[in-house]
Amino acid sequence: MSAANWITARADKDILYGSIRPTLEIALTFAGLFVTGAATILLGVEITGIMQARGHTPGVVLEQTVFGVVVAGLIYGNLVYQLTRVGFMRRLRRHRSAADPDLSGYFVTPAPRLTVLVPSYKEEARLVRQSLLSAALQRYPRKRVVLLLDDHPRPRSPADRAALEAARALPGEIQRLLDAGAERIARAADAMERRSAVRVDLDLERAELARVHAEVAAWFEAQSKKHPVVDHSDPLFAKVTYDEPCGLHRRRAAALRAGERLGRSEIELEYRRLEAIFRVEMALFERKLFANLSHEPNKAMNLNSYIALVGGAYACVRDARGVHLEKTRPEAADLIVPKADYLITLDADSILYPDYALRMVHVMGKPGNERIAVVQTPYSAVPGAPGMLERIAGATTDIMYNVHQGFAGHAGAYWVGANALLRMRALIDICESERVDGIEIKRYISDRTVIEDTESSVDLLAKGWQLYNFPERLSFSATPSDFGALLVQRRRWSNGGLVILPKLLRYLYGRRNPFVKLREGFFRIHYLVSPTLVNVGLPILLIYPFEHNLHSPWLPLTAIPYFFFYGRDLLQLGYRPLDLLRVYALNLMLIPVNLGGILQSIRQLVTGRTVAFERTPKVSSETLAPREYVFAIYVFTTFVFSGAVFDLIDGLRLQPLFAVFNGAFFLYAIVRFLRPALQGAGASASDAPLPRPSAVRSAGRVVRDESLQSAG
Numbered sequence: 001m002s003a004a005n006w007i008t009a010r011a012d013k014d015i016l017y018g019s020i021r022p023t024l025e026i027a028l029t030f031a032g033l034f035v036t037g038a039a040t041i042l043l044g045v046e047i048t049g050i051m052q053a054r055g056h057t058p059g060v061v062l063e064q065t066v067f068g069v070v071v072a073g074l075i076y077g078n079l080v081y082q083l084t085r086v087g088f089m090r091r092l093r094r095h096r097s098a099a100d101p102d103l104s105g106y107f108v109t110p111a112p113r114l115t116v117l118v119p120s121y122k123e124e125a126r127l128v129r130q131s132l133l134s135a136a137l138q139r140y141p142r143k144r145v146v147l148l149l150d151d152h153p154r155p156r157s158p159a160d161r162a163a164l165e166a167a168r169a170l171p172g173e174i175q176r177l178l179d180a181g182a183e184r185i186a187r188a189a190d191a192m193e194r195r196s197a198v199r200v201d202l203d204l205e206r207a208e209l210a211r212v213h214a215e216v217a218a219w220f221e222a223q224s225k226k227h228p229v230v231d232h233s234d235p236l237f238a239k240v241t242y243d244e245p246c247g248l249h250r251r252r253a254a255a256l257r258a259g260e261r262l263g264r265s266e267i268e269l270e271y272r273r274l275e276a277i278f279r280v281e282m283a284l285f286e287r288k289l290f291a292n293l294s295h296e297p298n299k300a301m302n303l304n305s306y307i308a309l310v311g312g313a314y315a316c317v318r319d320a321r322g323v324h325l326e327k328t329r330p331e332a333a334d335l336i337v338p339k340a341d342y343l344i345t346l347d348a349d350s351i352l353y354p355d356y357a358l359r360m361v362h363v364m365g366k367p368g369n370e371r372i373a374v375v376q377t378p379y380s381a382v383p384g385a386p387g388m389l390e391r392i393a394g395a396t397t398d399i400m401y402n403v404h405q406g407f408a409g410h411a412g413a414y415w416v417g418a419n420a421l422l423r424m425r426a427l428i429d430i431c432e433s434e435r436v437d438g439i440e441i442k443r444y445i446s447d448r449t450v451i452e453d454t455e456s457s458v459d460l461l462a463k464g465w466q467l468y469n470f471p472e473r474l475s476f477s478a479t480p481s482d483f484g485a486l487l488v489q490r491r492r493w494s495n496g497g498l499v500i501l502p503k504l505l506r507y508l509y510g511r512r513n514p515f516v517k518l519r520e521g522f523f524r525i526h527y528l529v530s531p532t533l534v535n536v537g538l539p540i541l542l543i544y545p546f547e548h549n550l551h552s553p554w555l556p557l558t559a560i561p562y563f564f565f566y567g568r569d570l571l572q573l574g575y576r577p578l579d580l581l582r583v584y585a586l587n588l589m590l591i592p593v594n595l596g597g598i599l600q601s602i603r604q605l606v607t608g609r610t611v612a613f614e615r616t617p618k619v620s621s622e623t624l625a626p627r628e629y630v631f632a633i634y635v636f637t638t639f640v641f642s643g644a645v646f647d648l649i650d651g652l653r654l655q656p657l658f659a660v661f662n663g664a665f666f667l668y669a670i671v672r673f674l675r676p677a678l679q680g681a682g683a684s685a686s687d688a689p690l691p692r693p694s695a696v697r698s699a700g701r702v703v704r705d706e707s708l709q710s711a712g
Helices: 022-054 058-094 100-107 125-136 158-198 202-226 233-257 264-278 299-307 356-365 388-409 424-430 452-462 483-493 497-509 514-543 554-572 579-589 591-607 627-649 654-678 705-711
Strands: 114-120 143-149 281-285 312-319 322-327 335-337 342-346 350-352 372-376 419-423 432-436 439-443 466-469 475-477 696-698 701-703
Touching: 022 058, 022 554, 058 388, 058 514, 058 554, 100 264, 100 356, 114 125, 114 299, 114 356, 125 143, 125 158, 125 233, 125 342, 125 350, 143 158, 143 299, 158 202, 158 264, 158 281, 202 233, 202 264, 233 350, 233 475, 299 439, 342 356, 342 424, 356 372, 356 419, 372 424, 372 452, 388 466, 388 483, 388 554, 388 579, 388 654, 419 424, 424 452, 452 466, 452 497, 483 591, 483 654, 497 514, 497 591, 514 591, 514 627, 514 654, 554 579, 579 591, 579 654, 591 627, 627 654
Parallel strands: 114 143, 114 342, 143 281, 372 466
Antiparallel strands: 312 322, 312 335, 342 419, 350 475, 372 419, 432 439, 696 701
16 A cells, blocks of 8 residues: 555445445436436326316316326425435445545645534533544544533433433543643653654664554554444444554555555654554533523524634633623633634544544645635435334435536535534524623524524525535434434424425525526425425325326326336445335325424414424434324324225225235335334423533533632
8 A cells, every 4th residue: 555545544345335326326317317208298288188077166276186196296296306426426426535645735834723512412422532533543633632522511300310410521531541642742752853853764764653553553453343233323333433444554564564664754644644543632511510501492593502612712601690601811710712724523422534624624735715615425324224214214315316416516505403514604694693681602603503503504595605515425423223213313303394485485596597596496396395295295196096097007107217217226325125105104104294294394483483403313312202103103103094994985096006005115114114113102301400610521521610600
């Protein structure tokens, strides 16, 4: 392995879809688009013919209009999926991963300052530790990693206290672990400097560098062996974070020992890169310790509270309402939050490839990308899920990775919040301030809806910023393992699009180029309204007897290309042939859940009251699904089958067949996905009033108890 690529070598086959032939897939997709378009036109002609044959009575016109609107909404999604597939394949065909010479400059001159923010609320310390290590071991210089702990700072139960203390201990533990490695490499680099001041012996220095690489490889190997395997995320974490770097450094040591020629400057550069792996500033911040920071129970305000402090020095001052952070001089500060050029937001159940930060910053720094605000790799599901529900839900996540890449290919990208690199200047540009109870609250990331990343995407677009999806799989995030947790996640995902839609329409209206406006709007609008179109449209088709329309051969032909390509994409992602049917069953079962989210959006539109944010539970115990949703799934299934019986009595043939076909998928979903979840139990916790803390840990420093007492 040459010095030109040792730091960025990795399993590209797993990341870049190495087995896919993009040109073939594009040709196939265009054929599918032609079939869909032709079938849609013929179906429209047929609907008009049905109205003429049955007479233009108000009832017939209304029935056929409703049918046409519902089917048009479903075909809209079909076309978007196929067009995003074309966009994704085109991006895949054009993409060339940055070569090492393009990335070396970040280790020669001062790199942009990077802070990784890991928001966490009542999550298992084991998972949080994985995410923190994944961030801390990024091959990037000048990096900070901050755990934004949002748990109640003074929990009452012993279990919650133990969990909180375990989470609080993580940054310090990781700091000590990595400092030891960074200091060893720094000492080796200093020894080289001292030897070179007398006489430069490149053979000796290459041998010493090989020894250091071997030590680094041994460290990664030891960490991998010590890492416990509790669930299927652990093998992935060990592979990405420990095993692949171990192999990389071992091969590098072998290449140096085999006589690879390096000059002094190249050896010095390798030492800088090695030290950058371990050199990190770990920190902990708890916003709920401070009375003048927002305590709104959502991830956006957890992030906003810290972002508002970036670049400042603060003293802890106590008044009647509690401890406050007030700006002060650095020498008098209890808390100093260094400046940052870029922020990475990383969910506390996510895993990054070690060169994620380096590659995202490289994209930001390219000429012409000065107006890019967000660079991300939409996350993939953690592979190897043991349960059927988690595996199939993960399949829908992996498909959405393709869709988001396709959105970017059509200038329709959205920020997907599990991980992203954010330009600090862009966040400042969209920041909004307000005073609440006499306290200034800054919102860089919108918390008006529960899909804060989506609304913030529109805010950035309105200010002239752009969003970019990097076409490599460099991030993974956990999928809910039980139905209760999945319900919370998917209900939140379906809630908020209708609230954001007017803001998006205002942005699109201001676009001057009509072609750009239509193209961008075609994809962006669908992302917001698709939950409503699908989850309202399908029940109408299942419940109302559109018998005359079901005789049409063009109706199924409009849908066949969509299911063909969805299944083909699942196979290319490594899923099984029958998983397409399982995905369909899961999506049917989630209709009542998605409708619940849609109704919450409508209620917010009508009342103006913000919907409470619900975090997806990320714990090993099962989450209890709300009874009303379980009841709704059973009622919906019963209604579909009873409707089929009544349709048969009325002499219909295709409508009951259509209903029974889909009802069978409902039953399958209940047996395979829902019933196992009903055997588990769980509970969700809510935020409680916050007493005064006994200690404040933040920004890599600990504020002593006595400093708070004296402030009070």
